[in-house]
Amino acid sequence: MNIAIVGTGYVGLVSGACFSDMGISVTCVDVDERKIENLKNGIIPIYEPGLEEMVHKNVKAGRLKFSTNLAEVLDDVEVVFSAVGTPPDEDGSADLKYVLAVAKNIGENIKKYTVVVTKSTVPVGTAKKVKATIQAELDKRGEQVEFDVASNPEFLKEGAAIKDFMSPDRVVVGVESDKARRRMARLYKPFMLVNDRLIFTDIPSAEMIKYAANSMLATRISFMNDIANLCELVGADVNMVRKGIGTDTRIGKKFLYAGCGYGGSCFPKDVKALIKTAQKVGYEMEVLQAVESVNEKQKSVLFNKLMNRFNGDIKGKTVAMWGLAFKPETDDMREAPALVLINKIIRAGGFVRVYDPIAMPECQRRIGDKVTYCKDMYETAIDAEALLLVTEWKEFRMPSYPVLAKAMVNKVIIDGRNIYDAKEVAENGFEYYKIG
Ligand SMILES: NC(=O)c1ccc[n+]([C@@H]2O[C@H](COP(=O)([O-])OP(=O)(O)OC[C@H]3O[C@@H](n4cnc5c(N)ncnc54)[C@H](O)[C@@H]3O)[C@@H](O)[C@H]2O)c1
Numbered sequence: 489m490n491i492a493i494v495g496t497g498y499v500g501l502v503s504g505a506c507f508s509d510m511g512i513s514v515t516c517v518d519v520d521e522r523k524i525e526n527l528k529n530g531i532i533p534i535y536e537p538g539l540e541e542m543v544h545k546n547v548k549a550g551r552l553k554f555s556t557n558l559a560e561v562l563d564d565v566e567v568v569f570s571a572v573g574t575p576p577d578e579d580g581s582a583d584l585k586y587v588l589a590v591a592k593n594i595g596e597n598i599k600k601y602t603v604v605v606t607k608s609t610v611p612v613g614t615a616k617k618v619k620a621t622i623q624a625e626l627d628k629r630g631e632q633v634e635f636d637v638a639s640n641p642e643f644l645k646e647g648a649a650i651k652d653f654m655s656p657d658r659v660v661v662g663v664e665s666d667k668a669r670r671r672m673a674r675l676y677k678p679f680m681l682v683n684d685r686l687i688f689t690d691i692p693s694a695e696m697i698k699y700a701a702n703s704m705l706a707t708r709i710s711f712m713n714d715i716a717n718l719c720e721l722v723g724a725d726v727n728m729v730r731k732g733i734g735t736d737t738r739i740g741k742k743f744l745y746a747g748c749g750y751g752g753s754c755f756p757k758d759v760k761a762l763i764k765t766a767q768k769v770g771y772e773m774e775v776l777q778a779v780e781s782v783n784e785k786q787k788s789v790l791f792n793k794l795m796n797r798f799n800g801d802i803k804g805k806t807v808a809m810w811g812l813a814f815k816p817e818t819d820d821m822r823e824a825p826a827l828v829l830i831n832k833i834i835r836a837g838g839f840v841r842v843y844d845p846i847a848m849p850e851c852q853r854r855i856g857d858k859v860t861y862c863k864d865m866y867e868t869a870i871d872a873e874a875l876l877l878v879t880e881w882k883e884f885r886m887p888s889y890p891v892l893a894k895a896m897v898n899k900v901i902i903d904g905r906n907i908y909d910a911k912e913v914a915e916n917g918f919e920y921y922k923i924g
């Protein structure tokens with residue numbers, strides 16, 4: 489089968505690599521000419537474990553191609569995925585301008601039956617708008633071409649994107665015709681050989697499933713952050729509480745980690761967008777409003793702990809920071825808690841020395857030289873009065889305490905992801921503060 493994927497962001501590129509790895513012929517299309525030129529030259533714009541190798545392998549095999557011209561590609565494909573960005577509008581709603589621009593382009597150019605699938609995260613009702621946009625262009629052309637729209641939200645996590653795509657918990661496809669359903673079932677067949685996890689729904693339900701899933705996960709995190717903050721006040725330990733509740737199979741162990749707030753390109757934006765969707769139809773998502781406000785507060789928790797430790801004054805003090813990306817195994821800093829923290833420390837008169845294995849160039853692109861970028865984790869500790877752990881990269885898990893102790897002015901560790909053993913840190917002569 490031949491398919492096109494429009495948008496070569498995280499989702500477009502990972503989908504393109506994985507579909508082509510399953511023997512499907514894929515053309516990835518983007519309006520960004522430099523990105524496409526780079527991809528043609530083997531340069532991958534994002535860091536994602538395993539992605540570069542997979543792209544190179546499938547390009548070499550002739551199954552994965554790149555183009556800036558969707559019109560040229562359309563004649564040869566049976567399915568077109570739209571995986572362009574859906575950033576938040578000023579009011580938090582999803583901005584559909586890229587999705588509808590793709591629909592317009594398709595309407596201007598399709599000549600034969602095609603299934604047009606939205607993979608981007610879009611509010612309920614978007615497929616209808618996509619359909620109307622394509623139809624309006626066909627009407628302008630005065631031509632009749634049969635097409636179907638479908639919704640196939642993507643559930644991959646950054647840092648584990650290839651594994652998530654290749655062995656998904658489920659694939660959700662919203663369709664409104666049998667013909668589209670059969671075509672999508674054929675496309676996903678190679679992924680379903682071991683376990684059939686293809687769920688067909690109507691289109692509005694598929695669109696809602698994506699927001700409901702992300703909102704549920706964000707809710708678990710904010711709930712645990714709330715519990716963590718309460719644990720501190722009443723003398724309980726959130727790590728023990730997590731284990732105690734996570735072993736209840738009705739609750740489950742995943743996504744119960746308290747920390748310094750959720751970030752990334754999805755949870756913050758999708759929670760906001762679902763709240764907006766509800767408001768537009770006169771409904772208040774009260775739980776999600778609380779989820780969002782707990783998360784906003786949580787992004788300041790490390791800063792508050794730092795200020796408390798230094799009696800409200802960090803003027804002129806140097807702080808070491810480990811981790812910048814919103815989570816490990818990615819260079820993505822969209823909505824990263826580290827950005828909030830850096831700004832607060834600088835505003836309070838402190839200096840920040842940072843290290844992240846991958847995300848430092850991205851951080852520099854965003855905030856320039858407001859902080860000192862260090863060549864390794866120990867260099868950040870030089871003259872530091874406190875060390876803040878913000879992103880739980882594996883290489884931070886077993887630090888050499890003697891090396892840290894020698895470099896730091898004060899032996900203070902504030903752990904935003906609860907990765908250290910309090911006893912071990914104390915035995916090494918450090919003061920230790922964690923979340924909850
Ligand atoms: N990042 C993730 O982990 C993830 C996971 C699941 C779902 N999603 C959703 O998938 C969608 C895409 O996310 P992303 O992070 O990959 O996006 P992104 O913003 O990183 O990339 C979008 C790409 O689309 C391109 N584009 C914009 N308009 C175009 C057009 N008219 N024609 C061709 N290309 C165009 C841009 O140049 C860009 O390269 C969003 O709706 C997001 O919410 C993201």
Ligand SMILES: O=c1ccn([C@@H]2O[C@H](COP(=O)(O)OP(=O)(O)O[C@H]3O[C@H](CO)[C@@H](O)[C@H](O)[C@H]3O)[C@@H](O)[C@H]2O)c(=O)[nH]1
Pocket residue numbers: 609642643644645646647702705709742743744745746747748749750751752753754755814815
């Ligand atoms: O127990 C946890 C789990 C995660 N996080 C934080 O939550 C954020 C998001 O993490 P994660 O979900 O692993 O990363 P994303 O790549 O943003 O993936 C989410 O968003 C994607 C885009 O919609 C979806 O496809 C995925 O299913 C969904 O997990 C990060 O800041 C994590 O540090 C916690 O604080 N505690």
